Amino acid sequence: MGNEAQNLREQILRLVGQYSRAAFPVADFLPESTSIPVAGRCFDEADIQSLVDASLDFWLTTGRYAADFERDMARFVGAAHAVLVNSGSSANLLALSCLTSPKLKERALKAGDEVITVAAGFPTTVNPIIQNGLVPVFVDISLPGYNVSVEQLEQACTRKTKAVVLAHTLGNPFDLKRVAKFTKDHGLWLIEDCCDALGSLYQGRRVGTFGDLSTFSFYPAHHITMGEGGCVCTSQEELRRLLESFRDWGRDCRCAPGHDNHCKNRFGRQLGELPFGYDHKYTYSHIGYNLKATDMQAAVGFSQLKKLPGFIEARRQNFETIRLGLEDLAGYFLMPEETPGSVPSWFGFPLTIRDEAPFGRNELLGFLEEHRIATRLLFGGNLIRQPAYRNIEHRVVSNLEVSDRVMMKAFWIGVHPGLTAPMIDYMIEMFHRAPEALEASDARAKTGKP
Ligand SMILES: Cc1ncc(COP(=O)(O)O)c(C=O)c1O
Numbered sequence: 089m090g091n092e093a094q095n096l097r098e099q100i101l102r103l104v105g106q107y108s109r110a111a112f113p114v115a116d117f118l119p120e121s122t123s124i125p126v127a128g129r130c131f132d133e134a135d136i137q138s139l140v141d142a143s144l145d146f147w148l149t150t151g152r153y154a155a156d157f158e159r160d161m162a163r164f165v166g167a168a169h170a171v172l173v174n175s176g177s178s179a180n181l182l183a184l185s186c187l188t189s190p191k192l193k194e195r196a197l198k199a200g201d202e203v204i205t206v207a208a209g210f211p212t213t214v215n216p217i218i219q220n221g222l223v224p225v226f227v228d229i230s231l232p233g234y235n236v237s238v239e240q241l242e243q244a245c246t247r248k249t250k251a252v253v254l255a256h257t258l259g260n261p262f263d264l265k266r267v268a269k270f271t272k273d274h275g276l277w278l279i280e281d282c283c284d285a286l287g288s289l290y291q292g293r294r295v296g297t298f299g300d301l302s303t304f305s306f307y308p309a310h311h312i313t314m315g316e317g318g319c320v321c322t323s324q325e326e327l328r329r330l331l332e333s334f335r336d337w338g339r340d341c342r343c344a345p346g347h348d349n350h351c352k353n354r355f356g357r358q359l360g361e362l363p364f365g366y367d368h369k370y371t372y373s374h375i376g377y378n379l380k381a382t383d384m385q386a387a388v389g390f391s392q393l394k395k396l397p398g399f400i401e402a403r404r405q406n407f408e409t410i411r412l413g414l415e416d417l418a419g420y421f422l423m424p425e426e427t428p429g430s431v432p433s434w435f436g437f438p439l440t441i442r443d444e445a446p447f448g449r450n451e452l453l454g455f456l457e458e459h460r461i462a463t464r465l466l467f468g469g470n471l472i473r474q475p476a477y478r479n480i481e482h483r484v485v486s487n488l489e490v491s492d493r494v495m496m497k498a499f500w501i502g503v504h505p506g507l508t509a510p511m512i513d514y515m516i517e518m519f520h521r522a523p524e525a526l527e528a529s530d531a532r533a534k535t536g537k538p
Pocket of ligand 1: 175212213281305
């Protein structure tokens with residue numbers, strides 16, 4: 089780049105910093121008026137500068153920022169490789185699809201094979217199983233951890249079982265010791281969906297390093313964001329190659345986008361029945377996708393990653409403050425508990441309303457939303473009750489009683505780093521006001537008096 093261009097770039101980035109401070113000032117919290125979201129982008133001028141820097145390159149597709157992000161992300165997680173994609177859902181699709189590669193020989197997943205997962209989860213944790221012609225086998229979860237009921241895994245396992253795909257619900261690691269032992273004993277693949285659990289620790293090690301593959305999401309609600317984005321981590325070189333092939337159209341060539349002939353043998357190969365020397369760039373070894381992210385997305389992720397340790401700490405502290413603040417309401421709510429041996433990087437604060445509580449979930453969530461406190465359900469609840477899953481081929485182990493209970497009674501509130509102490513105090517206060525306010529409105533409804 090010439091001097092003039094370099095000087096202009098520096099000026100632009102300085103101005104962007106100035107713009108970002110002017111455009112996004114920290115607003116005061118006004119109870120009843122400022123909304124308290126469950127999650128949201130936490131960003132600063134460095135993120136916007138990084139985005140603009142990538143835009144000025146006008147490389148557009150996956151480029152230098154993607155390479156830097158993949159290196160730093162792998163390092164943070166403690167995996168050998170990170171493969172950047174355009175969403176957490178794409179990461180799940182890619183992770184499972186790469187296991188269907190014929191290159192894995194007898195270990196490859198084949199149509200009709202069974203994959204164990206939980207019924208109470210996020211849809212795109214499960215969907216790749218169906219999309220690849222495999223059969224999901226649903227097991228229940230347990231409370232108060234909201235994770236797989238490990239006792240049901242043995243019951244779910246048959247000759248056809250080939251893999252286990254599980255998410256660390258709302259950041260709380262599932263029992264990795266027992267699940268990893270189960271998959272090892274039975275020779276099964278393990279995919280950890282860490283989309284909600286970036287930075288969670290289990291026995292001192294980051295989640296995402298226990299399974300063969302792990303997936304992450306960088307949607308704005310998540311621990312770090314790039315708008316839309318995700319990645320798959322693995323420490324197995326063979327799987328990394330498969331991930332890159334399936335991500336990049338199914339091609340055999342491993343040159344980065346916009347680069348050619350790194351192997352110096354682009355026109356010198358004999359592959360299958362292709363004419364000798366057929367361009368390696370247009371040689372396909374898999375039925376692939378294009379799931380790449382742009383370098384603008386990667387640039388935001390690269391800058392966000394530097395703030396991740398602080399974000400995780402803030403999430404943990406917010407979770408603890410809420411836990412302490414709601415402790416005396418345990419007669420109404422089942423309080424969440426982390427899996428023994430884990431230090432979660434919480435995504436949200438889950439609560440299940442007890443049967444004895446004098447209010448229903450809809451009334452409570454209505455009350456909270458009226459007071460500008462956002463809530464979310466635990467994703468799709470028991471997924472097999474969702475219209476999309478009505479006709480899928482599947483098996484179910486147990487009566488999925490807890491998944492149903494969670495579908496009817498659970499919800500979660502935010503713990504994200506954008507929450508301030510006054511916001512959390514206000515949330516806690518509103519939870520304390522809710523039972524009385526809802527009882528009073530219930531009584532009014534019964535007597536018909538205003
Ligand atoms: C557990 C889990 N897996 C996968 C996803 C999908 O991620 P994305 O929204 O980036 O596609 C989500 C989304 O929140 C999720 O919570």
